[in-house]
Amino acid sequence: MFNIFGNNQSSNNGRNNGNQNTPNQPREDVLIELKGIQKEYKTDAGPFLALKGIDLKIKSGEFVGVIGKSGSGKSTMINMITGIDRPTAGEVWVNGTPIHKFSENQMAKWRGTNMGVVFQFFQLLPTLTVIENVMLPMDFGNKYNPRERREKALDILALMDVDSQADKLPTMISGGQQQRVAIARALANDPPIVVADEPTGNLDSKTAAQVFELFQKLVEQGKTFLMVTHDDDLAGQLSRVITITDGQLDHEDHRPVQKIVPHSQNGSKPESESEEAQLEEVS
Numbered sequence: 001m002f003n004i005f006g007n008n009q010s011s012n013n014g015r016n017n018g019n020q021n022t023p024n025q026p027r028e029d030v031l032i033e034l035k036g037i038q039k040e041y042k043t044d045a046g047p048f049l050a051l052k053g054i055d056l057k058i059k060s061g062e063f064v065g066v067i068g069k070s071g072s073g074k075s076t077m078i079n080m081i082t083g084i085d086r087p088t089a090g091e092v093w094v095n096g097t098p099i100h101k102f103s104e105n106q107m108a109k110w111r112g113t114n115m116g117v118v119f120q121f122f123q124l125l126p127t128l129t130v131i132e133n134v135m136l137p138m139d140f141g142n143k144y145n146p147r148e149r150r151e152k153a154l155d156i157l158a159l160m161d162v163d164s165q166a167d168k169l170p171t172m173i174s175g176g177q178q179q180r181v182a183i184a185r186a187l188a189n190d191p192p193i194v195v196a197d198e199p200t201g202n203l204d205s206k207t208a209a210q211v212f213e214l215f216q217k218l219v220e221q222g223k224t225f226l227m228v229t230h231d232d233d234l235a236g237q238l239s240r241v242i243t244i245t246d247g248q249l250d251h252e253d254h255r256p257v258q259k260i261v262p263h264s265q266n267g268s269k270p271e272s273e274s275e276e277a278q279l280e281e282v283s
């Protein structure tokens, strides 16, 4: 079976649970660094400073949560890291690369293989089928040759438990399924980093817990994960949570990692168990 994590240098066979204190897995390498990031938006009322000097370091293998009130600057900060938007001042380094210096073309190419991005409203292309949505980044990534792309995409969809929906249009499947497809698309070129902006904001709590559990599995498999969330239950399960207030990092919470307890509201076997089985199969 296609091993989506096979080429990931930071893969650690699923033993790192994101806790930086895990004694046998010291992971001190800084993967993402923001230095003095400012972002000014031009508005009708004049310039508005949405980020007021953000300094942040994220190590390889971390699962970091970002919380803060609506309008505090979470998305703006996330967009600096994905390169979707540019800082007015400051530097963004990812894996030793100063991405704030990239041209648009360089940025798009770089992002395609280095970073998976997941959005609140999925952002699947409505005229493409599920599998075509997942294959699209492969066309830009050049990681897989055209003949193997369909099979790879199907394998990733299977990992997300939505392979049976492969030939449907996004509007034909549920929100939870659409987000799984969007995650599959984010993983298309096996990026070491995944960034998600309120990925569960449009899902019911049970589906949100399942999606979050999937994220935790990806972190265990070696991905570095940054997730904006409004969900206190989910944030409470992360070892590192940073709070943004009015465009500034407010405070950080570090907690021991707690393993997520799958929601099993109807007493049946939680879907997450089968996901776990699938993910372990490829590790």
Ligand code: ADP
Residues within 6 Å of the ligand: 041, 042, 043, 048, 050, 068, 069, 070, 071, 072, 073, 074, 075, 076, 077
């Ligand atoms: P959050 O994601 O925490 O809700 P955002 O990062 O989206 O917050 O927005 C931070 C602030 O910047 C808000 O006051 C918002 O109105 C403003 N803002 C965001 N995008 C723009 C834009 N393109 N132009 C002008 N102001 C913006």
Ligand code: MG
Residues within 6 Å of the ligand: 074, 075, 076, 197
């Ligand atoms: Mg936002």
